[in-house]
Structures are given as structure tokens and as C-alpha cells.
Amino acid sequence: MKKIYFNELENYFDKEIEICGFVENIRNIKWVQFIVLRDSTEKIQVTIEKSEEKNQEMVELVNNLSVESTIKVTGSLKKNENVKLRGMEFIPTKIEITSKSDLELPLNIHDKEAQLLDQRLDYRWLDLRNEYNFNIFKIQSDLVKYMREFLYNNDFTEIHTPKLIGAASESGSEVFEVKYFDRNAYLAQSPQFYKQMAIASGFDRVFEVAPVFRAENSNTNRHTTEFTGFDLEFAYIDSYQDVMDLEEELLTYALKKLNEKHGELAKRLYNKEIVVPKNKFPRIKLKDLYMELEKRYNYKIDESEKNDLTTEAEKLSYKYAMEEFGSEFIFVTDFPKDKRAFYHMRENDIPQGYDLIYRGVEITTGAQREHRYDVLVKQAKEKGLDKDVEFYLEFFKYGCPPHGGFGLGIDRLTMLILGIATIKESMFIFRGPNRLTP
Ligand code: AMO
Numbered sequence: 001m002k003k004i005y006f007n008e009l010e011n012y013f014d015k016e017i018e019i020c021g022f023v024e025n026i027r028n029i030k031w032v033q034f035i036v037l038r039d040s041t042e043k044i045q046v047t048i049e050k051s052e053e054k055n056q057e058m059v060e061l062v063n064n065l066s067v068e069s070t071i072k073v074t075g076s077l078k079k080n081e082n083v084k085l086r087g088m089e090f091i092p093t094k095i096e097i098t099s100k101s102d103l104e105l106p107l108n109i110h111d112k113e114a115q116l117l118d119q120r121l122d123y124r125w126l127d128l129r130n131e132y133n134f135n136i137f138k139i140q141s142d143l144v145k146y147m148r149e150f151l152y153n154n155d156f157t158e159i160h161t162p163k164l165i166g167a168a169s170e171s172g173s174e175v176f177e178v179k180y181f182d183r184n185a186y187l188a189q190s191p192q193f194y195k196q197m198a199i200a201s202g203f204d205r206v207f208e209v210a211p212v213f214r215a216e217n218s219n220t221n222r223h224t225t226e227f228t229g230f231d232l233e234f235a236y237i238d239s240y241q242d243v244m245d246l247e248e249e250l251l252t253y254a255l256k257k258l259n260e261k262h263g264e265l266a267k268r269l270y271n272k273e274i275v276v277p278k279n280k281f282p283r284i285k286l287k288d289l290y291m292e293l294e295k296r297y298n299y300k301i302d303e304s305e306k307n308d309l310t311t312e313a314e315k316l317s318y319k320y321a322m323e324e325f326g327s328e329f330i331f332v333t334d335f336p337k338d339k340r341a342f343y344h345m346r347e348n349d350i351p352q353g354y355d356l357i358y359r360g361v362e363i364t365t366g367a368q369r370e371h372r373y374d375v376l377v378k379q380a381k382e383k384g385l386d387k388d389v390e391f392y393l394e395f396f397k398y399g400c401p402p403h404g405g406f407g408l409g410i411d412r413l414t415m416l417i418l419g420i421a422t423i424k425e426s427m428f429i430f431r432g433p434n435r436l437t438p
Contacts (some may be wrong), residue, residue: 005041015076016093017076020037021044022068023036030050073092107119124438136418139265143417149257150249158207159195165193167186174217176225189212191231192231206233208232210231212409214226221424225433238402255276262274270419278326281330284333292324297320307336308339315360342379351367353366359419363408366406371396371403377393414426
């Protein structure tokens with residue numbers, strides 16, 4: 001039997017059908033019982049007249065029914081303008097309980113503010129029954145779908161790289177060590193080395209959507225120890241400007257499609273507009289950004305802190321980008337080399353890469369990569385990494401075209417698009433220093 005989804009019930013008036021879903025609510029009054037039944041698409045009212053002799057068995061069943069149980073109902077759908085919910089009701093001839101819920105729910109799933117976030121995360125499968133939480137992932141699914149779609153349309157190949165690896169790839173961030181038979185392995189902090197290997201293998205344009213692990217012991221609203229990375233790499237570029245151009249096009253495409261499909265829902269549930277970028281994203285050097293922030297907002301920090309973006313500077317860069325360019329995005333370039341990975345290409349000693357800030361939070365790091373073996377070896381040595389990354393350096397020994405790419409955090413992007421307060425909510429299941437369950 002094919003399930004009839006509640007958003008297509010209009011096609012089935014007055015026919016005998018079977019519907020199934022979660023019992024969201026039960027109202028048991030003198031002459032009648034009402035059940036609100038929910039599936040992933042919609043809700044429908046089931047109405048049972050108590051006085052009718054043939055209904056007695058059902059009435060008894062509903063008397064003992066607990067909310068959030070799942071049931072299967074046979075009967076027919078009738079138009080009824082008096083019914084507030086969609087102007088229709090389902091008149092059952094038979095009800096069957098397919099799964100019984102405990103009477104006491106550990107969460108109030110209809111009011112997410114009624115309990116602490118941690119309590120909600122403990123019972124994430126119930127928490128996700130709340131439409132606010134549920135729809136985050138319906139929207140995220142389409143976001144990733146449109147991003148993928150753009151890349152497929154542009155001749156990218158999706159690859160799948162190992163997450164158990166022999167060496168740390170992002171030296172700056174912490175790595176999880178795991179026991180691997182008689183030695184140690186690491187959980188991949190990025191597909192960086194392998195997406196570049198694909199370029200050395202002649203794939204030209206590759207991407208991956210996969211877990212990324214970071215042993216960062218930080219409890220902020222934007223950090224997690226395992227997130228979904230959206231990573232790509234492509235060959236025959238002239239400069240990291242090409243990488244920024246591609247990312248800009250990709251995000252504009254995805255946001256446009258997302259707004260068409262979910263713009264209304266985003267407004268209703270998250271009170272957030274999905275803004276489709278109209279122009280190119282502004283690009284500014286780190287040094288110039290700090291000058292602007294000081295001039296405009298009197299943001300003053302010690303010179304020594306200006307070699308990277310502070311959290312506050314990220315926030316203010318959003319204000320600046322909006323005021324000056326009407327853009328929610330801003331590319332920041334020209335970071336000093338000690339703050340960038342060894343594999344970034346340098347010109348006049350300046351790394352040819354960028355961070356992309358969206359609504360005041362970093363969502364991406366990208367760069368042109370150093371593909372010349374000798375230069376790359378020198379840069380790795382400089383960071384004291386040459387032994388650790390020996391296998392990676394080999395990729396560049398037998399010909400590798402100029403290339404670049406970026407890594408974007410899907411969980412952060414989702415959080416920012418919908419204006420969700422914390423990444424703990426924009427991840428299907430959050431992982432943090434103190435959370436390994438469910
Ligand atoms: P980076 O380390 O900047 O770059 O990571 C890329 C993007 O991943 C997201 N991100 C995170 N999201 C949640 N929790 C975290 N702890 C976390 N850390 C990072 C951010 C970030 O911008 N190899 C490079 C990418 C490249 O150059 O292609 C890299 O991993 O959105």
C-alpha cells in the first residue's frame with residue numbers, strides 16, 4: 001500500500017481510504033471525539049460521533065489512546081466548512097493503533113521554549129516533531145540539493161574521501177585520534193588533501209558533502225566537533241578570484257531556488273527572509289576592513305589581533321557590507337601567511353585566499369592552492385609539517401594543474417539562513433565537547 005500523504009488528501013474526497021500518522025491531539029467531548037492526526041506534510045481532523053452504535057469500539061479505543069501514538073484509520077474524507085483545520089474531516093470506520101506512545105511525554109513538543117535546549121537534545125527524536133525544528137531539515141535538504149545541482153550543472157564530479165586518515169590535514173585545528181589496530185589514525189578535519197588529489201588525478205572539478213571532525217573544545221553558538229562540510233576543488237584557475245566568483249554564483253543560485261520553494265515558510269516559522277543576492281559580493285582586504293571598522297564604528301583593537309578576524313570584527317563586517325554595498329556577504333582577503341594553511345598559494349608572500357562572511361559569521365575558507373611541488377615543500381617545512389604531510393606532497397610530483405577551492409560549513413549556513421540562535425539546533429544531531437548522545 002502506498003501511503004497517502006495528508007497534503008494530497010484533496011484528491012480523495014468521499015472515497016474509502018486508509019490514512020496513517022501521529023496522534024497530535026485528542027479532544028473528547030460529550031457527543032464527539034476529535035483526533036488531530038499529523039504526518040510529515042500536514043494535519044487532518046478525524047471525527048468520531050459517540051452516539052452511533054457502530055462507533056462504540058472506536059470510541060473505546062480513543063478513550064485509551066495516548067497522544068504521539070501512531071494509528072491507521074480507515075474511512076472517508078468529507079468537506080465540512082465548520083472544521084477550522086482545512087475545512088474537511090475524516091470520518092473513520094476503523095482505527096488501529098500501530099504504535100503506542102507512553103502517556104507521559106518527557107518533552108512539551110509543541111512549545112520548544114518550555115524546556116532547556118539540553119533537555120530537548122536528549123530527546124531529539126521528539127524535539128524534531130516540532131514543526132520549527134522539523135522544517136529546518138526539510139529546508140536544509142533542499143539547500144544542499146540546490147548546491148549540488150549547481151555543481152552537477154557545472155560539470156563537477158561528486159567524490160567520497162576517507163574519514164579515517166593517517167595524518168592531520170588542518171594543522172591549525174585540533175584533531176581526534178582514534179585507535180587503529182596497532183597504531184593511531186585520525187578523523188579527517190577536512191577532505192582537503194583528497195580533493196586536491198582528485199585534481200592531480202585529472203578530475204578537474206570535484207566536490208564532496210561529508211562529515212568533518214574538529215576536536216575543538218569550544219562551547220559557542222557556531223562550533224561543533226562534527227559538522228557537514230561542503231567542499232569543492234577545481235582546476236585551471238588563474239587566481240583565487242575565480243574561486244570567489246564560483247562560490248558567489250553557487251550561493252546565489254541556491255538561495256534563489258531556496259527562496260522560491262521555502263521563502264514563505266522561512267518567514268512564517270523563522271521570521272526570516274531568504275535574501276537572494278542581487279550583486280557580486282564585496283571583496284576587501286583584512287587590513288582595509290579593520291580601517292573601515294575603526295573609521296565607521298570606532299572599533300579599536302590591538303595591532304597584534306588584526307592578523308585575523310575577531311568574532312566582533314566578523315559581526316561588524318556584516319554591518320559594513322550592508323551599509324556600504326547592501327550585501328549580506330563579504331569576502332575578506334589578504335590574511336597574513338602565519339594565519340593560513342601551508343597549502344595556500346602565496347604571491348609576494350600574501351596567501352591567495354579568503355574567508356567568506358555571511359550575516360556576520362564565517363561560513364567559508366577558500367584559496368588558490370600551491371601546486372608547484374618545490375614551493376609547496378618549502379611552505380610545509382616552514383610550518384614544520386613536511387614529515388606529516390609527505391604523502392600529500394607526493395601528489396604534486398607528477399604533474400598537477402593550477403587549482404583552488406573552498407570548504408563551507410552546511411550547519412552554519414543553515415543556522416544563518418534561518419536566523420537560528422545556535423548550531424545545536426541547525427544540526428540534525430549535535431555533537432559537542434559534552435554531547436555524544438543520542
Ligand atoms: P576551515 O577550517 O575554515 O577550512 O573550515 C571550513 C568551514 O567549515 C566550517 N567550520 C565549522 N563549522 C562548525 N563547527 C566547527 N568547529 C567548524 N570549523 C569550521 C566553517 C568554515 O568556514 N580545508 C579548508 C577549506 C578549504 O580551503 O577548502 C578548511 O577546512 O563554515
